[in-house]
Amino acid sequence: MSELIRVGISDYAKAKAPNILVTFALGSCVGICLFDGATKTGGLSHIMLPDSTQAARNETNRMKFADTALVDIVRDLKGMGAARLTAKIAGGAQMFSTPGIGNLGNIGERNVKAVKAALASLKIPIVAEDTGKNYGRTVYFDLSTGVMKVQSIGKTTVEY
Amino acid sequence: MITNYEELSDMQIDVLREIGNIGAGNAATSLGMLLNDNVNIKLPEVSITDFNTAMDAVGGPEVMTVGVLLTYHGEANGMIMFLLDMEDAKNITDILVCEGNEEEGLSEMKLSAIKEIGNILGSAYVNSIAQITGLNIEISVPYVAIDMAGALLSVPIVEFGAIGDKVLFINEGFYSSCYELASEVIMFAEVETLETIMERLGLGG
Numbered sequence: 001m002s003e004l005i006r007v008g009i010s011d012y013a014k015a016k017a018p019n020i021l022v023t024f025a026l027g028s029c030v031g032i033c034l035f036d037g038a039t040k041t042g043g044l045s046h047i048m049l050p051d052s053t054q055a056a057r058n059e060t061n062r063m064k065f066a067d068t069a070l071v072d073i074v075r076d077l078k079g080m081g082a083a084r085l086t087a088k089i090a091g092g093a094q095m096f097s098t099p100g101i102g103n104l105g106n107i108g109e110r111n112v113k114a115v116k117a118a119l120a121s122l123k124i125p126i127v128a129e130d131t132g133k134n135y136g137r138t139v140y141f142d143l144s145t146g147v148m149k150v151q152s153i154g155k156t157t158v159e160y
Numbered sequence: 161m162i163t164n165y166e167e168l169s170d171m172q173i174d175v176l177r178e179i180g181n182i183g184a185g186n187a188a189t190s191l192g193m194l195l196n197d198n199v200n201i202k203l204p205e206v207s208i209t210d211f212n213t214a215m216d217a218v219g220g221p222e223v224m225t226v227g228v229l230l231t232y233h234g235e236a237n238g239m240i241m242f243l244l245d246m247e248d249a250k251n252i253t254d255i256l257v258c259e260g261n262e263e264e265g266l267s268e269m270k271l272s273a274i275k276e277i278g279n280i281l282g283s284a285y286v287n288s289i290a291q292i293t294g295l296n297i298e299i300s301v302p303y304v305a306i307d308m309a310g311a312l313l314s315v316p317i318v319e320f321g322a323i324g325d326k327v328l329f330i331n332e333g334f335y336s337s338c339y340e341l342a343s344e345v346i347m348f349a350e351v352e353t354l355e356t357i358m359e360r361l362g363l364g365g
Contacts, residue, residue: 027312
């Protein structure tokens, strides 16, 4: 029996086939699916911000930031026997069309950049990407196949 | 010295609750004037909650929702977001905009009416901060988007994510003889603003 495991905002989960990981309604946040095909082991991370060095000094949730989350997850997945990881990423939208609302500018774009940089430094190739634009995305990650399914309102579901 | 919402004392949280209560009262009065009707409020539920609970409280992260976002600035800085149920948004704009109701989504005119309602609600809440603190605050024009509730809510959450995992969450309901409007209000204040508010009320740390 496969289990559907929910990943919240600033959260992550790891699992093996036949389980499915899901994270709902990514806006400017980014979902990162990491997968090892040989062991059918993977993780789904829902990061919220690019850079942990800008956090409040008592911040403890490493899963909130692209730079810290991916390091931890890759370590965990390697511990589960995943040797060769690939990544599929989704999210990083700009939900409100006016640029520069608040202080962060286009945070979605910056999140995507930070995720790419973090993956590059961990030497993990990105094999699929559905990022940017201006709508929310729900991501299902099936560990039997490594397929990332992206659902949005009023759009065709896409499988990567 | 406050560094995030988790460090607020019970008394300070009560102040935020009171801001929410006054805001909802102001909002009902203003909506009543706009709709030319007697608008009542249900007792608003005000809570400090974490992101993921807030996502669930808006009816589930994937529910199609109308979001109105405003920023406020001046002596107090932050953001306010209103989430309206799609049906409620259609019903209330039917009162304001005379046109057919064949469209699936919301027409340009109706979106514009939603913006105006967002403006009124935003002013109502910002005025509640101004009323109890005497601070001078201005608000931005409202921005509107229709999408999954969770994706909309993530915008202010991300903006203030660097200062903690909790948000001020107000669940309010308005009703009159002919319609009902449920809305979630999420108020965010910068840490400095929280401090200023508390200091003004003699509750500074």
